[in-house]
Amino acid sequence: MATYKQPCLHCGEFVERDARLCPHCHSRSPFGYHCPTCLKPVNKDQAVCSGCARCLTVICPTCAAPTFADERCGECGSGLMVHCTNPRCGQLQFFDAQKCTACGKKIKHETGRG
Numbered sequence: 001m002a003t004y005k006q007p008c009l010h011c012g013e014f015v016e017r018d019a020r021l022c023p024h025c026h027s028r029s030p031f032g033y034h035c036p037t038c039l040k041p042v043n044k045d046q047a048v049c050s051g052c053a054r055c056l057t058v059i060c061p062t063c064a065a066p067t068f069a070d071e072r073c074g075e076c077g078s079g080l081m082v083h084c085t086n087p088r089c090g091q092l093q094f095f096d097a098q099k100c101t102a103c104g105k106k107i108k109h110e111t112g113r114g
């Protein structure tokens with residue numbers, strides 16, 4: 001019997017096709033990439049999101065290299081997600097998000113005074 005498994009894009013381990021989360025690397029998008037702002041599925045070769053027009057290339061805050069807006073930096077592997085600053089939410093959000101995609105509250109960034 002064939003089991004419908006597909007390799008995770010991020011770690012290469014086989015994951016159930018309907019999984020929402022890779023059980024190996026905990027990626028929330030094992031089979032594709034999503035825009036971190038509007039969560040629309042995007043391809044890695046897209047320059048901007050077709051849903052919200054955000055730039056899908058970001059500068060990694062850890063190594064300063066341009067990288068695709070994924071959960072991790074493609075260059076140094078550092079996570080690009082931060083927890084929502086709303087204590088009742090705490091969902092993982094993209095590091096440059098202004099607003100949480102889960103609760104809609106503004107995200108406070110510790111870097112940069114004022």
Ligand SMILES: [Zn+2]
Nearest residue numbers: 008011022025
């Ligand atoms: Zn994985």
Ligand SMILES: [Zn+2]
Nearest residue numbers: 035038049052
């Ligand atoms: Zn988008």
Ligand SMILES: [Zn+2]
Nearest residue numbers: 060063073076
């Ligand atoms: Zn990096």
Ligand SMILES: [Zn+2]
Nearest residue numbers: 084089100103
């Ligand atoms: Zn939130």
